[in-house]
Every structure is written in structure tokens, then in C-alpha cells.
Amino acid sequence: MERAVLTRLQHCAPRRHHHIFAYSKGLGTKDNLAAIHSTIDGKDSIAVFLDLGKAFELAQRSVIISHLATKGITGKLLAWANDYLHHRKARVRFQNTYSDFVVFENGTPQGGILCPFLFNLLIEDLFTIPLSQNTHLFAYANDLQLIATGQARFPNIQQALDLLDNRCKCLGLKINPNKTQGLQIRHTIPNQTLYLNTERIQWVNSHKCLGVIFNERKDSSSQQKCLLERAKSRINVLRHLTCSTIGAGYHGLRSFYIQALRSLIDYSSFSILDLTPAQVNTLETIQNNIRSTKVDTTGEPAPRTWTGFPTNQNMTNHSYKVPHPWTPPLMSTVINSLPKTKAQSSHNDIRRLQETIETKVSDMDVAAYFTDGSVDPHLARAGAAFLINEETHTYRISNCCDFTG
Template sequence: YRPIAITSAISRVMERLILNHIIEHLNVNNIIVDSQFGFMKKRSTTLQMLSNFNCWYDAILNNKIIDCIFIDIKSAFDSVPIKFLINKLHTIGIRGKVLNWISNFLNHRTAKVKINNQFSETIQLYSGVPQGTILAPILFIIYINDLSSSIPTSINSSLFADDLKIYQCRNKNDSSNLQSSLDKISKWCSDNALEISFNKTLVLHIGTNNPKHNYYFNGLPLQCVSTISDLGIDYTDTLSFEPYYKKIVKNAYFRGISIINNLHTSNPKIWGMAFKTYIRPILEYSSVIWNPKTKKHREKLEKVQKWYTRVALFKCKIYKKNYIQRLKLFNLESLALRRVLFDLSTIFKIIKNHTHFTSSQFFMLSDRPNRNRHNYQIKVARKTSKTEHWIFNRSINLWNALPIEIVNIDNYKLFWNSLRSYLIELESTNNSLLYYRY
């Protein structure tokens, strides 16, 4: 279990004020590296995965292989030396009273563990940023920020707080750069009083005919795996999400059974809200990455919502309604429609600068104006059977066909609502359009 620091309300108010000033300072001076996706505006786990997979699919398209090393830093938040952190804050320009306050906030801390109404003895804390506090995530991100400077530009790296992966898209016989990067990261951790967990640091070899070179840490070969769990999403060395589909369907059914057994109401709105709150997030977290290609997998996902609405209908003592009617009753949309909604909204965010990416990192916009279409037409890229279902291939035709008045919206929430209404109408006129062809 992760320890969560319970601090006073006054402390949290002050932390929030300090945090706002730190974030403003970081943004104005562009201090945090682009490879860090944790706890920063316009960045997320989904966007990190989007960047990684886009690079990997591009490599596959060019007959390259990918070696990826997932590095686990042992007890990272709890291991940060406070003196080192204060020095790094001073280096990036956080000084004076703010720095003194942070130093006093971190130093001379005591803690005791509370379980139910029982307390442990009080202990002195000599290192770490207290997890559960408002400042802890940003302080850790600042501490680890210069790690990227130890990684050569030929190697790609991605961070989400302390979750680090490095990878290289390469020809078959060139693995030395990735090994060298791993050695440099190991040295950085040693210099900064952090420790890499050997048993939890894993290698994934991606690509056809990958020779699967061994990579070493302190002279010992790292474990190679065929399936990895990366920021909550499981995939294989062939970039298949089959294990993940099975896991989320199982978890969604388990959560649904728990709700059905414990929710005692005949109000359809409450049943619909329960599904949206507790079950649907399991079935659509980062769906832009793993949106199923096959009809079999799409139907397995949709079957969860069909089952839930059918049982909920019985609990509401309402009978004889088909799936479309049940969706309207519980104020839900098909999961297939929502995956399309997430796909197109992601493209919107990238084009309209709601992320820290530029559109050219993922696709090329057409430079040929068309009076009958919106001005954000995306060029169709080269693709193969392995890459044709990637978001920037599967969604292009539908994006390019969107009405001008929807695409020209700049506000994200307004765009989402307008697009949702448009897709619902589109699905109602051709029920199979989004579900079977997408």
C-alpha cells in the first residue's frame, strides 16, 4: 500500500497557492521536458501512449524493429533527498521565501501510521516528498526533470512521474545506443540517490524478426517479456491488445455484478449514472490507443453494456425494450459510438493546440482548400495491414467528412457536445455505420 500523508487544511491551502506559482514559473520558462507527461496541463497517460505508438507504427511501416526498456525506480517518491531537491529548485529559479517555505515544509517532518483508530509510534522522516500532498507530484517532477539530459537524442524516452521507458526504433544490428542510455540512466540514479529495481525493469522486443538482443543492468541480463502493462494498458510484442480486452471485460462484469447486488432503486437515471461512474471508465480508458479492429472484440465490449442495461431494466420493473431503447432510457450511448467520439476529439485537441504536441508530429494537413469541406482536412498517409487501424488511419475519413460548423469550434466542451449530437444522429440513420464499419 502507498502511504498517503494526511496534512492540515491550512497546509493544503498554502500548498495550492505555492503550486499555482510554481506551475506558472515552469510554464513561462518552459522548464519541464516534453517527454514528461505526468501532472502537467495538456499532458496525460493517453497522450504519452499516443506518441509512443505513433512512433512504433511508423517504425513498423519502415521495416524497423523496436526495443523498449521499462525502467522501475524503487520507492521513487519516498527516496528523494530533500537537500538535493532544494538545490534543484534553486537552480531552476525558485528562490527566496517560496524556497524557504518548501524547505520548512519538507524538513523535520514526523509521521505515524493510522489504521482504523490505531496509531503507530511517531517516526522522523529524512527523505522523500510526502505522497498525498498537493505539492508532492510537481516537486518530484522537478527533481527528475534533468534525467532526460543524460539520454542521447537518438533514443526516445517517456516519463509519467516516475514511470520511465526508453526505446529505439532501429535496424536489426544496432543495439549499443540503447544499452549506453540504460547505463547513463543508472549512473544518473546513483548520482541522485535513487535506485533502479532490477526485477521490475523489463524489456519488450517489438517487430517482426526482432533479433531480441539482451540488455544488461550491472552486468546482469534484464528480463524480456512478451506482454507488458504500460500505464494501465496491456499489450504484446506484436502490439496486440487481446490480453487487455479480456481483462477490462472481466473487470467490468465484476464491477457490474457488485452494483446490481447492492443498488436498490427503480430509478433509471440512477442506474445509468452508476454505469457511467463505475463501469464505463473501465471499458474506455485510453480507447484511442486500443480501439478494437475486429467485430468479435467490439461485440464483447458492447455486450457488457447490453447485459447491464438488460438487468437494470428488470430492476426498474420495465420490460420489452431493445438495446437502442434501453440506451435512451438510461441516457447512454453505445460504446462503439463513444470510441469514435474519443478518436475524433483527440484529433481535434491536437489540431486546435489543446495538447503540447503539434499536428505535424502525427499527420499532415492538406494545403488544398475545398469550398465544400472544412479547412482542417488531413492527408491520407501510407499504411499497411499492420497500421491501417491506427487512430490516424482509421479516423481520417470520418474526420474529413465532419460538418464545417463542428470543426470550426475552438472550445473543447462545445466541440464534444456538438460532435456527440452529430454522431448520435448519424448512428440513428444507419445503426451499423459506426459499429461495424469503424
């Protein structure tokens, strides 16, 4: 029902403002970032990043219905939208116990199909504010960016802040001053103060907006450092998934690369355009590391792993026969690390550890195995093998780790 109403509302209501990027078909955070970059490119600018606190909960029903009527929504469709927002009830269930109903008169029902559309309708009212020349407002959900350029940027942006704060109060919205920050880009004018209502706005040297860092120098050095740190941590995951004889296959690694690494670089494409040749070479080194990591792999996924064994998970293995569903588990495993590496442990240390294990489980059929993981000194791969009921079992363990089981 909500989807049918949404389709009708979208047909009747005209297109929203082009500076609203959230919950819009074909638009997203990258479009919002592109608009910010194009606005401040090569200009002395002031950017104020604002956050609407509890915006979805504080939106007034009467204001939303009034805007729907302004858009030309009338009759039963407008009445249905009014009933949809009026006298909403909710309660909490915890361990089969229900709380009392709470009635909500304000806000849009989060999780509903109509919620994004109605919220954007409310945010669109902010774009009717008459802003000064070279002053721009952008919105992505409850994140607002107010940017002013030119010589009169300080009085213009202060005037825009006053108008924006007053309009938000009329709509039932509240700007969170603790999350509002100001940033001077390119040319910094000292001893200047901006106010939101009566509270002073904090000046910062850099600000992270929608996952991208903007700094006062209008360069991409801060974003490059953040990108390198995030990429290196994900490359380490990719390397642990890679092995020439066992591990994730090429298609699995490629999917991980596209979703975890390539998407990270593509998202920062606007910042990469401002990098110097030396900074670009640093990112090129990361791409080369990824390429060499993906090449050194097999085309098949890993056979059996320690993770899947305790759950009796059937993994791909040519010598493995599928057990019957009623077959009890062959064994249960407990893997513990040595207090120190096997190379640093003496024979007496290992014997005492074995006696401790046997003492704890003396009444059970338990076998203890000590292994250095059979670490390959060249490739750093690790594995373990043992016999159970005249059947050989091989398992891969973490690279370069010592385990006892």
C-alpha cells in the same frame, strides 16, 4: 501556506517537459498511453518498463533545491523550500501511544501539496540525458517507459539504460531491477540481452503498463481479453442491481454504467482502434447486454432491504411510517442458508433444523421462518413476506437463494 508557495513556484518555474504526464493539469495516464502508441505504431520497437523503487522517499533535498535554483527560484522562496525539506520530523501514534521522533533529510513529504511538484522537478532532470535518435523516454510518477525504434534499437536502448541508471544514482533514485521488464514489439531478435547495471533485464511476451496490456505482436488481443473479463464481472453486478419491480432505479444504474463500465471501455480506446471487426463485434455484444440490462428496470429505487433493516434504516416505502427515535427495533434478524436447497430437503430435514434452532434460543422470543425466497421462475426475482404485530413486512433477498431466519 503550501498552496500559496506552490502557486508562486508554478508561476516562476517554466513549463516542465512534455513527456512528464503525472501531476500535470490537463494530462493523465491516457496521454502517456497515447504517446507510447504513437511512438511504436507500425515500427519494430523495444520497450523497457522501469520502476523507481521508493522514489518519493529517496529523493535528495540538495538536488531538489539545486534544480529550483536552476529554474530561477531565488531569495526567500528558495530558502522557504529548503527549510520545508530540511530536518523534517515524524512519529507514529498507536492507541494513544506515540513513538519517538524520526528525522528525515531525504525525500519529499508524501501527502503534502508541494510533493508532486517537487518530485516532477526531480524527474525532469532525467530528460536532460542526451538520448540517441529514435530513443524516447516517458514518465508517469515513478513509472518510466524507455522506447527505442529502428535498426539500431538494441545498442541505442542499452546506451540509454546505462545513462539513465547513472543519472538516477546522482539524483539519489534507484531503479528496481525486479520490476523492470523488456518487450520486443513486432519483430523479435533472438539471443539479445539487455542489462541494468550488472543485472539482466527479463524479457516478457506482454506487459501491463498503466492498466493497458502491450504484447510483442502489437495487437490488442491481450487487452481485449482483459477488457472482456473485467466488463463481464461488472455487468453481473449491474444485473443484480436491476429488477423490473424492485431494485436500483434507472439513474442509479446509469451512474454505475458510466463510472464502472463506460470508463473501462473509454480508457482502452487506443487499444480498441487496433481490433479486428470480429473482436469489435464481441465488444458490441457487451454493449448490447448492458443496454438490455438498463432497459429492464424501474424508475424508482428499492423500498426496504435486508441490509438496511437490522440497522433500522428508513427506506422509501409508501406504506411505511417513520418511527420515533426512541422506538426500540421491531426485531433483530439472523439469516442463514440451508445446508441444501429447499427442494432437495425433506420434511424431516427441515423439522430437525427447526428443532435445532429452537433448542439454541429456547429462552428467547424467537420465530423461525423457512422460505425459498418466492423465486419467480421467469424473472428469477426473490422476496419474503411475514406479519409482525398485525403489520405486513416485505423484503427482498438475494436472487435464487434459499434462506432460513
